[in-house]
Amino acid sequence: MDGATQLVGVIGWPIEHSLSPAMHNAVLEELGLNWCYVPLLVRPTAVAEAIRGVTALGFRGINVTVPHKQAVMGELDEIAPGAAAVGAVNTVVIDGDAGGTHLAGHNTDVPGFITSLRARGYKPAPDDRAVVVGAGGAARAVVYALLTAGIGEVVILNRTLERAQRLIVDLTVIGTGTGRLKALPLQPAALVAVSQEAQLLVNATTVGMWPSVADSIWPADVPLPGGLVVYDLVYNPLETRLLRQARCSGAQPLDGLDMLARQGALALALWLEEALDVDGATALMRDVCERALGSRA
Numbered sequence: 075m076d077g078a079t080q081l082v083g084v085i086g087w088p089i090e091h092s093l094s095p096a097m098h099n100a101v102l103e104e105l106g107l108n109w110c111y112v113p114l115l116v117r118p119t120a121v122a123e124a125i126r127g128v129t130a131l132g133f134r135g136i137n138v139t140v141p142h143k144q145a146v147m148g149e150l151d152e153i154a155p156g157a158a159a160v161g162a163v164n165t166v167v168i169d170g171d172a173g174g175t176h177l178a179g180h181n182t183d184v185p186g187f188i189t190s191l192r193a194r195g196y197k198p199a200p201d202d203r204a205v206v207v208g209a210g211g212a213a214r215a216v217v218y219a220l221l222t223a224g225i226g227e228v229v230i231l232n233r234t235l236e237r238a239q240r241l242i243v244d245l246t247v248i249g250t251g252t253g254r255l256k257a258l259p260l261q262p263a264a265l266v267a268v269s270q271e272a273q274l275l276v277n278a279t280t281v282g283m284w285p286s287v288a289d290s291i292w293p294a295d296v297p298l299p300g301g302l303v304v305y306d307l308v309y310n311p312l313e314t315r316l317l318r319q320a321r322c323s324g325a326q327p328l329d330g331l332d333m334l335a336r337q338g339a340l341a342l343a344l345w346l347e348e349a350l351d352v353d354g355a356t357a358l359m360r361d362v363c364e365r366a367l368g369s370r371a
């Protein structure tokens with residue numbers, strides 16, 4: 075590092091387990107850029123100060139992770155439509171050359187999810203049904219991404235039904251395509267029933283995440299429909315119990331690491347003024363994450 079080093083980073087609480095510094099720094103190094111990506115531990119009460127701080131220190135941008143994705147929105151000059159629709163910002167672009175500073179908020183989970191899905195062979199169609207389990211921040215990004223990609227129907231199942239209903243109201247108010255939306259309480263029989271006519275099942279809950287690796291949203295001893303694409307947003311472990319059930323049923327399992335890497339590559343593309351090979355950066359970021367997760371296991 076020297077006086078010309080450009081800074082980017084991530085704010086979160088906690089932050090020590092974030093894979094973002096390793097994956098971003100690997101790509102920055104590969105590109106031969108004098109840039110550095112730093113993890114920044116920011117208390118929930120200090121988000122506004124942190125944003126003023128990174129702006130004053132000349133950062134080019136920051137990623138925003140749990141629990142600051144909503145709180146940061148009040149500190150920005152502009153919010154991109156996808157981030158506004160989802161109600162969460164995970165990437166801030168800081169432009170210090172605009173006759174002052176200008177802070178723009180984006181949500182790269184939305185394009186990260188949909189480009190990951192398309193790159194792995196599934197294209198949402200007007201006759202298709204997706205089943206999304208969960209109604210938190212990640213589910214919001216997934217449902218919005220599917221609707222804007224033109225899917226016909228999304229059935230959302232959540233442990234807390236009201237949260238799924240609120241998601242539907244929020245997305246209906248802003249108007250996102252013509253897809254139909256339905257909310258159900260998360261119960262095994264309902265999940266199995268609605269999945270029979272679906273093309274895509276997405277787990278957007280924390281169920282199955284390390285250390286609760288024996289858990290799954292799908293009931294034991296019930297096969298998943300053979301043609302179903304099963305996308306688990308959980309990436310630790312890489313093969314969750316749900317994805318193992320999918321593989322054993324002849325369904326198509328897709329892990330969450332590709333989305334993690336893609337949202338990172340898309341954030342980097344927003345910060346860099348030159349064009350970035352997003353697929354190449356995604357592949358390198360994914361590789362770095364796989365190695366990091368392997369060494370933690």
Ligand code: NAP
Pocket residue numbers: 183207208209210211212213232233234237260278279280281283307308309330331333334335337
């Ligand atoms: P969140 O906002 O806290 O939402 C958590 C969701 O999980 C809620 O729908 C919650 O239901 C549900 N849930 C939690 N425990 C449950 C249980 N025991 N049974 C049933 N449902 C349960 O979290 P988030 O940010 O949306 O993240 C969700 C998952 O997606 C996490 O595993 C996260 O790591 C992953 N993720 C992955 C990527 C990626 O790039 N691959 C990106 C973002 C997130 P209630 O509403 O009833 O509490």
